[in-house]
Amino acid sequence: MLAVAIGTAASLYxxxxxxxxxxxxxxxxxxxxxxxxxxxxxxxxxxxxxSGVAIITGSVRSLEQAERASARAIAAGGVRAVINQVSxxxxxxxxxxxxxxxxxEKQRMVRADDIRVSISxxxxxxxxxxxxxxxxxxxxxxxxxxxxxxxxxxxxVVTFEGVRDDSQVEEQIRFMIRQDPLYDTLQLSVSVDGGTxxxxxxxxxxxxxxxLIRRSYVTGITDVQISGLSIDHQLxxxxxxxxxxxxxxxxxxxxxxxxxxxxxxxSTIRVEMNDGVIRLSGHxxxxxxxxxxxxxxRVTPGVLRVANELKITGGAPxxxxxxxxxxxxxxxxxxxx
Numbered sequence: 001m002l003a004v005a006i007g008t009a010a011s012l013y014x015x016x017x018x019x020x021x022x023x024x025x026x027x028x029x030x031x032x033x034x035x036x037x038x039x040x041x042x043x044x045x046x047x048x049x050x051s052g053v054a055i056i057t058g059s060v061r062s063l064e065q066a067e068r069a070s071a072r073a074i075a076a077g078g079v080r081a082v083i084n085q086v087s088x089x090x091x092x093x094x095x096x097x098x099x100x101x102x103x104x105e106k107q108r109m110v111r112a113d114d115i116r117v118s119i120s121x122x123x124x125x126x127x128x129x130x131x132x133x134x135x136x137x138x139x140x141x142x143x144x145x146x147x148x149x150x151x152x153x154x155x156x157v158v159t160f161e162g163v164r165d166d167s168q169v170e171e172q173i174r175f176m177i178r179q180d181p182l183y184d185t186l187q188l189s190v191s192v193d194g195g196t197x198x199x200x201x202x203x204x205x206x207x208x209x210x211x212l213i214r215r216s217y218v219t220g221i222t223d224v225q226i227s228g229l230s231i232d233h234q235l236x237x238x239x240x241x242x243x244x245x246x247x248x249x250x251x252x253x254x255x256x257x258x259x260x261x262x263x264x265x266x267s268t269i270r271v272e273m274n275d276g277v278i279r280l281s282g283h284x285x286x287x288x289x290x291x292x293x294x295x296x297x298r299v300t301p302g303v304l305r306v307a308n309e310l311k312i313t314g315g316a317p318x319x320x321x322x323x324x325x326x327x328x329x330x331x332x333x334x335x336x337x
Contacts, residue, residue: 020077020239023048023049023050023051026076026078027048030047030049030072030073030076031045031047033076033240034047034069034073037068037072039068040065043059043069045086046058047073049078050260052081053081053083053257054074054079054081054083055082056084057085059086059089061147061148062145063088063144063149063150063151066088068179071179071299074299075181075182075241076239076240080243080253081256082257082299084292084295085292088122088148088150089147089148090148090150091122091147091148092148096122096147096148097117097118097119099148100149101117103143104142107142108168109138109142110138110139115129122148122150123287123291124152125152125153126152128157129156129157129158129159130156130157130158131161132220133158134219134220135219136156136158139154139156140154141175163220166193166194169195169197170192172218173192173197182211182240182242183208186201187202188200188203188212189228195220196223197221197223198225199212199225199226199228200228201229201230202231202235204231204233205242208236209226209231210242213226244301246302247274249301249302250273250278250301251271251272253300254278254296254300261292261296263288263289264284267283268283268284269282269283269284269310277306277307279307280297280306281310282311283313287312289310289312290308290310293308294306294308
């Protein structure tokens with residue numbers, strides 16, 4: 001049996017304790033929350049919110065930091081989508097390649113023996129084989145921690161072979177808790193034995209309680225035991241909330257975000273969602289636009305996985321097909337003086 005306690009002293013964070021109202025207050029709330037996050041120290045991030053869509057700009061060192069900023073923003077009440085426009089400080093190709101291989105080798109969640117890594121202009125490509133969809137997603141997350149990686153093309157093939165042991169599953173759940181803004185200040189315990197995970201500790205709300213259970217059903221887990229898990233409303237972080245959008249809500253939020261993203265002008269994108277998987281198809285001019293569309297999709301509530309099938313046309317005009325969203329310039333937003 002494996003057991004571990006997970007937590008960070010709540011005093012390390014200084015998130016506001018009063019729930020914000022309106023775009024301006026929500027933006028201020030997220031800004032304070034991002035500035036207080038110890039995993040985002042050394043970054044320069046700015047936040048604004050337009051009609052419930054958070055837009056993040058500035059600079060960070062890694063794709064993981066960019067995505068963590070998005071995770072903090074989407075956790076804020078009143079935010080239904082996040083457009084992440086932060087830039088990532090460049091590193092040499094040799095350093096990125098070395099870092100990516102090291103990140104995959106120095107962990108227990110993913111069997112990385114059959115994973116091949118290549119790089120071009122800060123974009124990392126993953127090829128080879130893994131046993132489960134979870135391992136495919138985790139390999140991407142691990143490589144995202146490497147400074148200088150701006151995007152990841154994940155072409156790993158899932159074989160659905162092999163058995164994940166308790167240590168892999170336990171490490172994955174720990175990793176998930178550590179990355180989630182709703183839990184990273186809490187003292188939670190996790191133990192895994194024979195495919196059963198036991199959760200212990202206290203969370204701040206029923207929504208956090210349900211979310212933790214829901215997200216603990218990773219590949220290899222057949223049962224989640226919660227007798228040691230309880231709710232202490234004094235731990236609730238005002239202004240943060242769990243969101244579990246329906247399929248329709250997720251698609252509408254994503255389409256709205258795409259319309260507001262200045263980087264996606266002239267793109268034609270079709271959005272489909274089934275069983276938590278968002279499929280993006282259509283056409284964009286550049287690889288950076290494909291990266292942008294995928295980034296926004298990943299943080300949309302209710303989305304578990306993104307299948308990016310966008311075609312890069314190099315600027316050649318393409319006609320929109322039925323169901324595709326033809327993007328021109330983003331809508332004009334009137335602001336009060």
